[in-house]
Amino acid sequence: MDHFLYRAGQLHAEDVSVAEIAAAVGTPVYIYSAATLTRHFRLFDEALGETPHLVCYAAKAAGNVAILKLLGDLGAGVDVVSIGEYLKAKAAGIPGERIVFSGVGKTRGEMAAALEGGIRQFNLESEPEMRALSEVASGMGAVAPVTIRVNPDVDAKTHAKIATGRSENKFGIPIAKARAAYAEAAALPGLKVVGIDVHIGSQLTELAPFEAAFTKVAQLTEALRADGHDISRLDLGGGLGIPYERSNSAPPLPVEYGQMVQRTLGHLGCEIEIEPGRLIAGNAGILVSTLIYLKEGEGRDFLILDAAMNDLIRPAMYDAWHDIVPLAEPAPGVEPRPYDIVGPVCETGDTFARARPMPPLTEGDLVAFRSAGAYGAVMASEYNGRPLVPxxxxxxxxxxxxxxxxxxxxxIGRDSLPTWL
Structure with a gap:
């Protein structure tokens, strides 16, 4: 569910006409609903019920400081993958004890900055990273709380570019090597083992891969406890998908996910951390664009928008689907026509949809890309000299x-000329 609905024939974001925002700010523009962000966070928080837990919103999905503050004020933690995201979370007022630092390539400088500013835990991804953090923490006279990310070799059945839990992926330590890795971590100065981390991918539309991975984590927890490790936290990552195409069946609900977590891991008595991003932010945002030209081609017609792949790269990068709707609600019974919906960037890949049925539109009409709140603005660029989307x-x-x-x-002012030019 989201809060982008037609009222009196016009698309609204909560109680505000989207056309009013577009007139004030211009297009293309991303628009987020605070009510939707709030509702989706609470669904996850309630799904884990009485189990001790922390919902750590994945900042990489939509990392604007205002979004982080909104969620932080609701009690969310934040999962970050760079010191930039960490500093954004701190700027949003989120305390270090609610920030989890993930990512495969943390630098020593990032480690030191997070230790100095306060951190809930580092999710370590390799033995070299483990040793580097030990050296940094020891040099600062600090102790770094850590989990180790294990790779359970589970096929998440999602797009290859967002699958992270298979043996060929770059993420984590193979689960077969986990006990040796934990033994080394426990022996290193400056580290305190607090739990296990796992994340198998993004946009999962069924629970079976999660259940397979969490079952392996439960077995590993018992083995590590037998080895003498104090495993008190289980960081389960994120990955639960959203319904991008409204005509398709919906992915599992957070409450069903929570029931599965309790079924597979509840007997261990661990605090549960989850890192949802897409499910909180995805349907909470739209991208609004203006139709520049309607072009008749050879055997196909084109809707040329002022939004482009630099504003929303998901269709070009992931072959992703976004429902695209006019801001003015089509009259009942209007016959749609197929169009290729494209942007102005000089790339054939700057195509949002092919042969997409759309109601009659004219130049200057506004359209909205639904479910664009996650991995939209955060992945935008200034390619082709186009300013970042607001x-x-x-x-x-x-x-x-x-x-x-x-x-x-x-x-242009961010560029500088060398003295010899």
């Missing part, structure tokens, strides 16, 4: 720009 947050009947569109002067 972001807007709506709450009830008010809205605010939470990241402005830079001017061309600001964009």
């Amino acid at each position: 972001e807007v947050l709506v709450s009830g009947d008010q809205f605010a720009v939470i990241r402005p569109r830079p001017s061309y002067e600001e964009m």
Whole structure:
């Protein structure tokens, strides 16, 4: 469920007309619903019930400081994968004891900064990283709380570019080597083992892969405890998918996920950490764009928008589907026509949809890409000299720009000329 609905024939974000925001801010523009973000966080929080837990929102999905503050004020922790995300979380007022640092390539500088600023735990991904953190922490006279990310070799049955739990993926330590890795971590100065980390991929639409991975984690927990390790936390990552295409069947609900977590891991008495990103932010955001031209081609017609692959790269990178709807609700019985929906970037890959049935549109009409809140604005670039797309947050009947569109002067001003030119 989201809070982007037609009212009196016009698409609204909560109680604000989307067309009103587009007129004030321009297009393309990302618009987020605070009510949807709140609802989705609470669904996850409630799904884990009385089990001791912390929902650590994955900042990589949509990392605007305003979004992080909204969720942090609700009690969320944050999962970060860079010191930049860490500093954003701190700027949003989230304390270090609610920040988890993941990622396969943490630098020593990032480790030191997180230790100095406060951290709940580091999720370690390799033995070399483990040794580096030990050296950094020892040099600072600190002790770093750590989990080790294990790779359970489970096929998440998702897109190859977002699968992370198979043996050929770069993430984590093979689960068969986990006991040796934990033995080394326990012997290193500056580290304190607190739990196990696992994350098998993103946009999972069934629970079976999670259950297979968590069953392996339960077995590993018991083995590590037998080896003398104090395993008190289980970080289960994120990955639960959202229904991008409204006509398709919906992925499992958070409550069903929570029941599965309890069934597979509840007997261990561990605190549970989860790191949802897409399910919290995905349906909480739309990308609004203006139709520039309607072009008739040879055997196909094109809708050319002012949004492009640099604003929303998911279709080009992942062959991803987004429902695309006009801001003005089509009249009942209107016959759609197939169009290729494209952007102005000089790449054939700058294509959002092919032969997509759309109602009649004219130049200047506005359309919205649904389910664009996750991995949209955070992956945007200035390719083709196009300024970064702005972001807007709506709450009830008010809205605010939470990241402005830079001017061309600001964009160009970030470049500098060497003295010899």
